Amino acid sequence: MHTNSNDWTHLERLEHAARALEPDAAELDELFGKTVAYARRHLSELAHAPAYVEREDAGRALTNSPITEDGISIDEALTLLRDNVDSIGIDPASSRFLGYIPGGGLVHSALGDLLAAVANRYAAVYYAGPGAVRMEHMLVRWMASLFGYPDSSGGFLSSGGSMANLSAIVAAREVHGVSGNEIERSVVYLTNDTHYCVGKALRIAGLSKCPGRFVQMDENFRMSSSALEETIRKDKKAGLRPWLLVSSTGTTNTGAVDPIGELGDIASAHGLWHHIEGAYGAFFILCQEGREILHGMDRSDSIIMDPHKTLFLPYGTGAVIVKERNHLFNAHRAWADYLQDIEQEMELVASAFLSPELTKHFRALRMWLPLKVIGVAAFRAALSEKIQLARYFHERLQQVPGFEVGPYPDLSVVTFRYVPPRGDANLFNQQLTDLIHADGRVFLSSTLLQDKLTLRLAVVCFRTHRDQIDLTLEILLEKVKMLLDLPADKRPAAPDSHVFRVTSSTNTSQESSSAVGP
Numbered sequence: 001m002h003t004n005s006n007d008w009t010h011l012e013r014l015e016h017a018a019r020a021l022e023p024d025a026a027e028l029d030e031l032f033g034k035t036v037a038y039a040r041r042h043l044s045e046l047a048h049a050p051a052y053v054e055r056e057d058a059g060r061a062l063t064n065s066p067i068t069e070d071g072i073s074i075d076e077a078l079t080l081l082r083d084n085v086d087s088i089g090i091d092p093a094s095s096r097f098l099g100y101i102p103g104g105g106l107v108h109s110a111l112g113d114l115l116a117a118v119a120n121r122y123a124a125v126y127y128a129g130p131g132a133v134r135m136e137h138m139l140v141r142w143m144a145s146l147f148g149y150p151d152s153s154g155g156f157l158s159s160g161g162s163m164a165n166l167s168a169i170v171a172a173r174e175v176h177g178v179s180g181n182e183i184e185r186s187v188v189y190l191t192n193d194t195h196y197c198v199g200k201a202l203r204i205a206g207l208s209k210c211p212g213r214f215v216q217m218d219e220n221f222r223m224s225s226s227a228l229e230e231t232i233r234k235d236k237k238a239g240l241r242p243w244l245l246v247s248s249t250g251t252t253n254t255g256a257v258d259p260i261g262e263l264g265d266i267a268s269a270h271g272l273w274h275h276i277e278g279a280y281g282a283f284f285i286l287c288q289e290g291r292e293i294l295h296g297m298d299r300s301d302s303i304i305m306d307p308h309k310t311l312f313l314p315y316g317t318g319a320v321i322v323k324e325r326n327h328l329f330n331a332h333r334a335w336a337d338y339l340q341d342i343e344q345e346m347e348l349v350a351s352a353f354l355s356p357e358l359t360k361h362f363r364a365l366r367m368w369l370p371l372k373v374i375g376v377a378a379f380r381a382a383l384s385e386k387i388q389l390a391r392y393f394h395e396r397l398q399q400v401p402g403f404e405v406g407p408y409p410d411l412s413v414v415t416f417r418y419v420p421p422r423g424d425a426n427l428f429n430q431q432l433t434d435l436i437h438a439d440g441r442v443f444l445s446s447t448l449l450q451d452k453l454t455l456r457l458a459v460v461c462f463r464t465h466r467d468q469i470d471l472t473l474e475i476l477l478e479k480v481k482m483l484l485d486l487p488a489d490k491r492p493a494a495p496d497s498h499v500f501r502v503t504s505s506t507n508t509s510q511e512s513s514s515a516v517g518p
């Protein structure tokens with residue numbers, strides 16, 4: 001627009017219009033009041049709301065309400081949110097969401113997010129936000145101490161476990177010089193139950209051509225240490241270069257914990273980088289039951305964990321810790337002249353120099369606030385309770401004739417299926433899963449274990465207590481009875497309505513190999 005240099009009156013018009021971005025005191029009262037009232041109501045309804053709702057329109061009204069020049073009222077916006085987002089699909093905050101790996105949603109974290117967003121502190125560079133960086137640093141040190149990692153370790157809070165795995169793998173790649181011609185002879189060891197995001201991370205890291213050894217698992221779906229040792233020896237003899245072991249402290253599929261101490265010893269004897277994939281299970285180290293199975297973590301080279309799973313935070317927070325901070329630093333280093341004001345405080349080196357991100361959400365506050373205000377004891381109790389609830393469910397279900405129950409839970413996942421007197425057991429368990437989903441009071445997910453369709457119960461949410469487990473048992477018996485009472489041809493056909501159908505099968509009986517990437 002051409003403007004007369006003496007006439008700046010249009011600035012007033014622009015300012016007036018732009019002022020809508022800065023609510024005044026009365027508007028702030030309304031925005032805060034109504035938003036908090038919405039959140040309070042959501043929380044109060046949580047105990048009775050369904051864990052899963054499948055709805056024909058799938059929230060389409062949201063798309064039908066386009067972004068326009070003029071805004072709508074906060075009431076209208078909250079109504080759109082309630083009707084089209086917060087009332088359909090899986091409710092991850094529900095105490096009765098027991099599928100996949102459930103989430104959390106500590107209210108203290110939500111308030112931390114609010115404060116982080118209002119003040120909008122810069123959390124990526126030390127001099128710009130020394131307090132914010134210090135807070136993240138403190139949390140990393142606290143996590144490192146849980147696993148017995150030294151002061152020279154370092155890490156950061158990521159958006160989730162997938163990103164955390166990526167950074168650990170990139171650090172391992174740099175340390176082991178896996179590049180160029182070396183890639184095709186540098187072998188990665190994992191199992192069929194290693195989370196799929198590890199394969200994805202290897203691919204993103206340019207390592208999809210690394211040979212992958214899907215090491216045999218034992219009858220409890222844990223990586224077999226003797227099979228690992230044998231496979232590494234064979235590979236070395238064949239002139240290959242074993243470099244990375246990925247062990248899991250709690251697989252998503254069955255919750256199994258690999259024997260990390262033994263595996264770690266083998267990895268170090270053969271000079272491999274030992275990465276522990278602890279997105280689901282690493283935080284169980286906070287409780288006695290968890291410590292009994294998670295010993296040996298201190299001897300690994302890197303660990304990832306998901307505070308948005310077993311530390312009960314809302315989605316959006318993972319973490320990675322590498323035993324030697326310099327490895328992480330070297331793998332992510334980059335420089336630009338316009339960063340020259342930034343001093344490197346190696347002790348408090350910020351995530352901009354350890355991670356792929358620069359500017360980021362001030363994640364530390366959503367983790368620090370609940371830990372400080374609630375204290376760690378309640379977290380220990382909740383994690384211990386989750387393990388005990390899984391054991392309780394395992395014991396109770398075993399007492400019901402017809403149910404075939406998987407291994408005694410290493411942590412808080414139980415696998416099981418019903419074996420009907422007649423007919424196809426896989427179809428029966430698919431129908432059972434579908435009936436549970438249609439009911440919606442509790443949510444369970446299913447998987448395939450050695451080609452057997454198997455249901456899973458994963459107890460992770462801090463809101464889940466014995467009542468919800470008893471209700472789940474009740475619903476299971478009710479649905480099995482319903483199916484048994486129906487003549488086979490009247491039973492629901494297994495529909496395709498399933499949320500995320502699992503297609504890969506778990507094979508414990510034989511070892512397989514292929515490039516790790518797709």
Ligand SMILES: *Cc1c(COP(=O)(O)O)cnc(C)c1O
Nearest residue numbers: 101160161162195251252279280
């Ligand atoms: C959830 C999960 C992941 C992936 O983490 P995101 O936070 O979803 O990216 C990886 N591994 C395991 C075992 C998990 O449970």
